Amino acid sequence: MDRAYLKRRYLVSFEARRLPHIFTDVLVIGGGAAGLRAAIEAAKYGQALMIVKSAMTESNSSQAQGGIAAVLDERDSPALHVADTLAVGADLCDERVVEKVVGEAADHICELVEWGALFDSNGERFDLAREGGHSQRRIVHAHGDATGWEIIRALLEKARQTDRLKIFDHCFVLDLLTDPVEGGPGSACVGAICWHQRYGLQMIWARQTILASGGAGALWRETTNPPQATADGLAIAFRAGVTLADMEMMQFHPTALYIAGASRSLISEAVRGEGGKLVDKFGRRFMGDYHSDCELAPRDVVARAILSQMLKTAGTHVSLDVSQIGVEQFAKRFPRITEQCLKFGIEPGWDLIPVRPAAHYMIGGAHVDIEGRTGLERLYSCGESACTGLHGANRLGSNSLIEALVFGRQCGRGAGESLSLANDKLAAKDLSFVNEPSQRTEMDVLDIRNSLRALMWRNVGPTRTSERLAETLEIIDFWCRYVLDKQFDQPCDWEVQNMLTAARLIAASALKRTESRGVHFREDFPDTDPAWRRHLFVSRQSPP
Ligand SMILES: Cc1cc2nc3c(=O)[nH]c(=O)nc-3n(C[C@H](O)[C@H](O)[C@H](O)COP(=O)(O)OP(=O)(O)OC[C@H]3O[C@@H](n4cnc5c(N)ncnc54)[C@H](O)[C@@H]3O)c2cc1C
Incomplete structure (x- = not known):
């Protein structure tokens, strides 16, 4: 087999002495909830530089609707939140990580409020919502369904007031720079090579680096993620030798707005929580055929039920009937979803909302320990690009924003504290790399x-089935041969190189896991196999 995806170490050739150099103590790649929180923390210890590939508002974080989970009600307890998270995670959660995130969650909500975030409340108490899988009301939200937008607004304002924190937007990170550790066997991360739309290629040298580059939803045609979620961080980490975990675990959301020709947008689970019913193309409510909890069954069950009903009725989608909620109440509770629907002439409450499942949240990512450290020296990772073990094989709704904040702060602190331990001096090294010219068309x-x-x-x-996964690998390998051997000079092409690499790892991991667990469902292995109660790891050194 021609493993083209293993051949490239760097996407572009470079010669250090011909490029501009920038020096910082901590480099943060990504400016969603995880990157922003990490950068604010790191700047307490030294110079921090945060790089984002597009505008600051274009991230999964700013799209988050439903809310952020934290124990804030006296009827609730951390033990209950831990138990709910473990129950959904299908025996793959790391319990210590779950306890850490749950234990620190309330503190992060208070911190955000201190920094100006306006969450929905009656003035004295948060208006806490309950979502599927949560045994208590513990979901804090903002402006009805614009929680992510509000969190990013508050974090960005705080970041802009933070001394020693610089932000470069529209700057694409191509690869992590690695250098052999003096006197040791391995390599360490010493920064990144990036491309700025105005200044071209640049080398950023950093004493510590934090990868917070978000998810991979854009690898699927149907996705709730914005188009920027092209799994760059996963491919970048893989090329640098970082071990990735649980790559087969992509969570699919049952209900994305389906308008042929338009990009999908999320119709929050809270809509079903408020009484929205799923009906097929004949107007028949069908979830009762699949699960006793009907529309509030676990996300993966609802997603598969919708696909099965579409197949049975030869439909392109099913619909959400929200007439029970009422037109005015719906618009008040879900202003962003209403706005999105109205763009296409759909008035929720009067009209049915066409929906179908879509890729939503990447559970797998750079394998990190409880401090957010990857296996590569001087590299941390947090947020959706990391795999901390919080979600196990299935993510409990509203647990990811809080994970991004908890691990963001943890990584910022860890990277910051290690600045005082290391006596290294920042200096440009004579790193160079030359890609062989392509021989293929x-x-x-x-x-x-x-x-x-x-x-x-x-x-x-x-x-998934083994037959279809094997076919996928064959096709991806074919494309890899013709795309990964080229040297491009634009982010849109580098993104495709990253997408192919990440897709290869995801499909290979999905083929390897011969069981169904959490979000990973194999038609040919529909049962959960106790022997598979373990994580799957992939790396350049140990490819799938
Ligand atoms: C529609 C939607 C609704 C959601 N609702 C909820 C919810 O209600 N509650 C919840 O807990 N979670 C929710 N989630 C999930 C949650 O929003 C994300 O998991 C979380 O925000 C991820 O944060 P992050 O900082 O890791 O990544 P992101 O917010 O995606 O940020 C990634 C950053 O990395 C940058 N980047 C990527 N590649 C590069 C590169 N090559 N070079 C430079 N920069 C790069 C991007 O520009 C961006 O700034 C939702 C997700 C979506 C898509």
């Missing part, structure tokens, strides 16, 4: 991007 990269997304949806979606 060119392919249409945009077409491959679209075809890959269709393939991932068809074969590596909510239901």
